[in-house]
Amino acid sequence: MKLLSVSRLTKSFGGLTAVNSVSFDVQPDTVVGLIGPNGAGKTTVFNLITGIYRADQGEILFKDQSIVNFPTHRIISQGIARTFQTIRLFQNLSALENVLAGCHSQMKSGVLGSLFHTPRQRREEKMALEEAMEALAFVGLDSNALQMARNLSYGKQRLLEIARALATKPSLIILDEPAGGMNEHETWQLVALIGKMKERGITVLLIEHDMSLVMRVCENIVVLEYGSKIAEGPPQEIKTDPRVIQAYLGVEEDD
Amino acid sequence: MIQYKTIALIITTGILAVLPQFLNPYWVDVLNNIGIYAILGLSLNIIVGHTGLFNLGHASFFAVGAYTAAILNTQYEIPVLWLIPVCGLSAGLFALIVARPIIHLRGDYLCIVTIGVNEIVRIALINNVFGLTGGSNGIFGIDRPNVFGMTLRTPMEFYYLILAFGAVTIFLFRQLEYSRFGRALNYLREDETAAQGSGINTAHYKLAAFVVGAVWAGMVGNIYAAKMTIISPESFTFWESVIIFVIVILGGSGSIPGVILGAVLVVGLPELFRDLANARMLVFGAAMVGMMIFRTQGLLPQRPRKYTLPQGRRNGEGGE
Amino acid sequence: MEQFLQQLTNGLAVGSIYALIALGYTMVYGVLKLINFAHSELVTLGAYLGLTLLTSLALADRLGPLLGVLLLAVMVMGLIAVVGAMLDRVAYRPLRQSPRLSAVVSALGASIFLQNTIMLIYGARYLNYPHDILPKMTIHMVGIDVPLVRILILCVSILMMGGLFFFIQKTKVGTAIRAAAIDQGAAKLVGIDVNLVVLLVFLVGPALGGAAGLMLGLYYGQINFAMGWSYGLKAFTAAILGGIGNIPGAMLGGLLLGVVEAMGATYISFAWKDAIAFLVLILILIVRPTGLLGERVAEKV
Numbered sequence: 001m002k003l004l005s006v007s008r009l010t011k012s013f014g015g016l017t018a019v020n021s022v023s024f025d026v027q028p029d030t031v032v033g034l035i036g037p038n039g040a041g042k043t044t045v046f047n048l049i050t051g052i053y054r055a056d057q058g059e060i061l062f063k064d065q066s067i068v069n070f071p072t073h074r075i076i077s078q079g080i081a082r083t084f085q086t087i088r089l090f091q092n093l094s095a096l097e098n099v100l101a102g103c104h105s106q107m108k109s110g111v112l113g114s115l116f117h118t119p120r121q122r123r124e125e126k127m128a129l130e131e132a133m134e135a136l137a138f139v140g141l142d143s144n145a146l147q148m149a150r151n152l153s154y155g156k157q158r159l160l161e162i163a164r165a166l167a168t169k170p171s172l173i174i175l176d177e178p179a180g181g182m183n184e185h186e187t188w189q190l191v192a193l194i195g196k197m198k199e200r201g202i203t204v205l206l207i208e209h210d211m212s213l214v215m216r217v218c219e220n221i222v223v224l225e226y227g228s229k230i231a232e233g234p235p236q237e238i239k240t241d242p243r244v245i246q247a248y249l250g251v252e253e254d255d
Numbered sequence: 256m257i258q259y260k261t262i263a264l265i266i267t268t269g270i271l272a273v274l275p276q277f278l279n280p281y282w283v284d285v286l287n288n289i290g291i292y293a294i295l296g297l298s299l300n301i302i303v304g305h306t307g308l309f310n311l312g313h314a315s316f317f318a319v320g321a322y323t324a325a326i327l328n329t330q331y332e333i334p335v336l337w338l339i340p341v342c343g344l345s346a347g348l349f350a351l352i353v354a355r356p357i358i359h360l361r362g363d364y365l366c367i368v369t370i371g372v373n374e375i376v377r378i379a380l381i382n383n384v385f386g387l388t389g390g391s392n393g394i395f396g397i398d399r400p401n402v403f404g405m406t407l408r409t410p411m412e413f414y415y416l417i418l419a420f421g422a423v424t425i426f427l428f429r430q431l432e433y434s435r436f437g438r439a440l441n442y443l444r445e446d447e448t449a450a451q452g453s454g455i456n457t458a459h460y461k462l463a464a465f466v467v468g469a470v471w472a473g474m475v476g477n478i479y480a481a482k483m484t485i486i487s488p489e490s491f492t493f494w495e496s497v498i499i500f501v502i503v504i505l506g507g508s509g510s511i512p513g514v515i516l517g518a519v520l521v522v523g524l525p526e527l528f529r530d531l532a533n534a535r536m537l538v539f540g541a542a543m544v545g546m547m548i549f550r551t552q553g554l555l556p557q558r559p560r561k562y563t564l565p566q567g568r569r570n571g572e573g574g575e
Numbered sequence: 576m577e578q579f580l581q582q583l584t585n586g587l588a589v590g591s592i593y594a595l596i597a598l599g600y601t602m603v604y605g606v607l608k609l610i611n612f613a614h615s616e617l618v619t620l621g622a623y624l625g626l627t628l629l630t631s632l633a634l635a636d637r638l639g640p641l642l643g644v645l646l647l648a649v650m651v652m653g654l655i656a657v658v659g660a661m662l663d664r665v666a667y668r669p670l671r672q673s674p675r676l677s678a679v680v681s682a683l684g685a686s687i688f689l690q691n692t693i694m695l696i697y698g699a700r701y702l703n704y705p706h707d708i709l710p711k712m713t714i715h716m717v718g719i720d721v722p723l724v725r726i727l728i729l730c731v732s733i734l735m736m737g738g739l740f741f742f743i744q745k746t747k748v749g750t751a752i753r754a755a756a757i758d759q760g761a762a763k764l765v766g767i768d769v770n771l772v773v774l775l776v777f778l779v780g781p782a783l784g785g786a787a788g789l790m791l792g793l794y795y796g797q798i799n800f801a802m803g804w805s806y807g808l809k810a811f812t813a814a815i816l817g818g819i820g821n822i823p824g825a826m827l828g829g830l831l832l833g834v835v836e837a838m839g840a841t842y843i844s845f846a847w848k849d850a851i852a853f854l855v856l857i858l859i860l861i862v863r864p865t866g867l868l869g870e871r872v873a874e875k876v
C-alpha cells in the first residue's frame with residue numbers, strides 16, 4: 001500500500017520545464033529522500049504536492065485519493081504537512097503562536113465562538129495550547145515558547161517550522177532542506193528527531209543536500225536532474241549509480 | 256499585576272463616566288465624534304490592522320448601515336436602535352457580495368477596488384438609487400432613539416450610548432484577538448503562503464475579516480444616523496475612508512488602545528487647532544507625515560499576546 | 576456618428592491627460608512600491624503655477640500663443656519636478672524601511688498639506704485661465720470639427736509619452752530604472768545607483784504631472800485647489816487598470832479610461848459617469864487580477 005503516489009507530474013515556468021513527468025511512490029512509515037543538484041526541481045515538486053503551485057499535468061494520490069491542485073489548506077487538513085526551504089515563520093509572533101497556526105486545522109471554533117469565548121471555545125483553546133506546547137517540547141523548543149520567532153537562531157527556526165508542521169497532526173511530513181544552516185550538533189539532533197517522527201508513525205519525505213544525512217536516514221531515495229527523475233532506490237544503490245555520480249560530479253562545488 | 260490593570264481600568268471607566276458632566280455640549284459632541292470614529296477605526300482595524308488588507312473604502316460599509324437605519328426607520332417607523340442588528344447584517348452582506356469576487360486581488364489592486372466601491376456607493380446614493388436614498392439631500396426625519404423609555408436628544412445622552420457601544424466593541428474585539436479567528440488573521444498578515452502551508456484557508460479568512468469589519472461599521476452607521484437624524488452622501492466619501500484608515504495606521508495597526516488614541520488625535524487635534532482657522536488642515540497634514548516618520552509603527556503598536564502556559568512547563572509564567 | 580466621434584476625441588484628450596498623471600503613479604510605484612497619493616496635488620500645483628506664470632510673464636503676448644505655451648510648459652515641468660524631488664526627500668525617504676502602510680499615511684499627509692498650502696496661497700475659489708491664450712479655432716477632420724486645444728493636448732501628450740517610452744526602453748538610465756523596478760537588490764548588486772533612480776523617478780513623474788495640470792487648466796479653463804483629488808484618483812485607477820508599475824500599461828489605461836468615461840457619460844448616464852469608470856475597472860480586475868498589461872508571476876516559494 002502506498003501513502004503518496006506521484007505520477008507523470010509536470011510543471012513549467014514560461015519556457016523552463018522545472019518538473020518533467022516525474023513519478024515516484026512513498027510507502028507508509030518510511031523516510032524517503034528527494035535529492036538532486038540545485039535547480040533540479042525538488043522544491044517545485046514539494047510545492048506541487050502541497051498545492052502551492054498548480055500542476056500542468058500529472059496525478060498525485062494521497063491515501064488513494066487524488067489531491068492534485070487542491071487548495072493548500074485542504075491538502076494540509078488531509079494529513080500532509082510541510083516546511084519551507086527559505087524559512088517562512090511568522091517572524092513577529094511568538095514560537096508558541098507559530099505552532100498554534102499548525103493547530104488551526106485541528107480546531108473548529110468560528111467567528112461567533114471567538115467573539116464570545118463560549119465554553120467550547122475555551123476548552124478547545126486550552127487543548128490547543130497543550131498540544132502546541134507538546135509539539136514544541138517534541139522538537140526541544142518548549143523553553144523558547146514565548147520568544148519571538150525572529151529572535152531564534154537559524155537552527156531553532158528550522159526546528160520551529162517542523163513543530164508547526166507537526167501540530168497539524170500529519171501522516172506525511174515533507175521537509176525542504178531541514179538541515180540547511182544548521183551546525184553539526186543541530187544536524188545530529190535533527191537525525192534523532194526524524195527517527196522520533198518515524199516512531200510516531202509519521203512518514204517523512206525530505207529534500208537534503210547533506211549526503212551523509214540522507215544516506216543515514218533514508219530508506220529510499222529519488223534523484224532528480226533537470227526536472228526529470230534519473231534514479232530511484234535504496235541508499236547503497238544510489239551511491240553507486242553511474243548516472244547519479246555523473247549528475248553530482250558536475251556541480252560538486254555548488255554544495 | 257492583574258490588580259494594577261484592574262485599577263487602571265476602573266479609573267478610566269470612572270473618568271469616562273463623569274467626563275461629560277464637566278464639559279459644555281460642544282465638547283461633549285466632539286467626544287461623541289471621537290467615539291464614533293474610534294469604533295469605526297476598531298472595525299477597520301480587523302481588516303487593515305489584523306489581516307493586512309488594504310481597504311480604503313470603509314466608509315461604504317458605514318454608509319450601508321446608516322442608510323439601512325434611515326430608510327427602515329423613516330419608511331416603516333421601526334425604532335431606530337432596534338435596527339442595529341439589521342444594519343450590521345446589511346453592511347456585512349454587502350461586504351460579502353462585493354468582496355467575494357475581488358478577494359484574491361493583491362495589495363494595491365485591492366486598495367483601488369475598495370476606493371472604487373466607495374465611490375460607486377456614494378454616486379448611487381446621490382443618484383437616489385431605487386428611489387430610496389433621497390439623492391444628494393439625503394434622508395431626514397430619522398427618529399430620535401429611545402432607550403428604556405427615555406428619548407435621547409442631547410449630546411450627553413448620546414455620549415453614554417456611544418460609550419456603551421464602544422465598551423462592548425472593545426470587550427468583544429479583545430476576545431477576538433485571543434482566539435483561533437484572531438490569530439488566523441495575523442498569520443495571514445505576516446505571511447500568506449506560510450499561513451496556507453499551516454492549513455489555514457486564507458481566502459475564507461480574508462472574506463471573514465471584511466464581513467466582521469463591515470458588520471461593525473454598519474452598526475456604527477445606525478448610531479450615527481440616530482444621532483444626526485439626517486444623513487446625506489457627503490458623510491460617506493472617500494475622504495471619510497481616508498480618515499478612518501489614518502486613525503488605524505497612525506494609532507497603531509492591530510492595537511485597540513492605539514486605534515482609540517488615533518481617533519482622539521485625528522478627530523480631536525483639528526478641534527484644538529481651530530484658532531489656526533484655514534491653516535489647521537495644513538498643520539494636520541504635516542503632523543501626519545511627521546508622526547509616521549517618528550513613529551513608524553504607529554503611536555501604540557500591537558503588543559504580543561500573553562499566554563498562561565499549561566502547568567509543569569518551564570518559563571510558563573508568561574508575559575509581564 | 577458625429578457625437579460619437581466628438582466624444583471619442585474628447586475621451587482621448589482627457590484620457591491622455593490621465594495617462595500623463597498615471598505615469599507619475601506607476602513610475603514611483605514601480606521602483607518604491609509606494610502609492611504616491613500626493614501626486615495629485617502636484618498636478619494641481621502645475622495648474623496654478625501655470626496660471627501664475629501665464630499672467631505674470633505674459634508669455635503668450637510676447638512669444639505668440641504656441642511658443643508661449645510651450646515655454647510655459649517647460650517652466651512648469653521644471654518647477655514641479657523640483658517640488659516632486661523635495662516631496663520624496665521630506666516625506667518618503669525617511670520611511671523607506673518602514674511598513675508600507677505607514678508610507679501610505681505619510682503620502683496622504685503630504686497630500687493634505689500640499690492641498691491646503693495651495694488653498695492658503697490662492698484661495699478656495701475657482702480661478703479662470705485667460706480664455707484667449709490658444710486660438711478658439713476648430714479643425715475639420717474625420718467629418719467633424721475638433722477644437723484645436725483637444726488636438727494639441729493629444730499630440731503633446733503622445734509626444735511626451737513617446738519620449739518617455741524611448742527614454743525608458745532605449746537609454747542606459749532608462750534600463751537602470753526598469754532594472755530597479757524589477758529587483759532593487761539585484762540592481763544594486765550590478766552597480767546601479769538606486770538612490771539616483773529614485774530621484775529620477777521623482778523628477779520625471781512630477782514633471783509629467785505638472786504638464787498634465789497645465790493642460791487641465793487650458794482644456795477646462797477653470798482650476799480649483801481640490802481638483803487634483805479627483806483627477807489623481809482617476810489617474811491612479813488608470814495606472815492600476817494598465818497594471819501598476821507598467822509604463823505602457825499606464826498609457827493604455829489612461830486612454831482607455833478617458834474614452835470609457837466619455838462614452839459612458841454620453842450614452843449611459845452623465846450622473847453615473849464616475850461610477851461607470853470604476854465599474855469597468857473592477858470588472859477588468861476580476862478577469863485580469865494584475866491589470867491589462869501587468870504580468871502574472873507565480874511567487875517563488
Ligand SMILES: Nc1ncnc2c1ncn2[C@@H]1O[C@H](COP(=O)(O)OP(=O)(O)O)[C@@H](O)[C@H]1O
Binds near residue numbers: 013036042876
Ligand atoms: N515561481 C517560479 N517562477 C519561475 N521559475 C521558478 C519558480 N519556481 C521555481 N522556478 C524554477 O524552476 C527550477 C527548479 O527550481 P527548484 O524546484 O527550486 O529547484 P531545487 O529545489 O531542486 O533547487 C529553477 O530553475 C527555478 O528557477
Ligand SMILES: [Mg+2]
Binds near residue numbers: 042043044085
Ligand atoms: Mg530547493
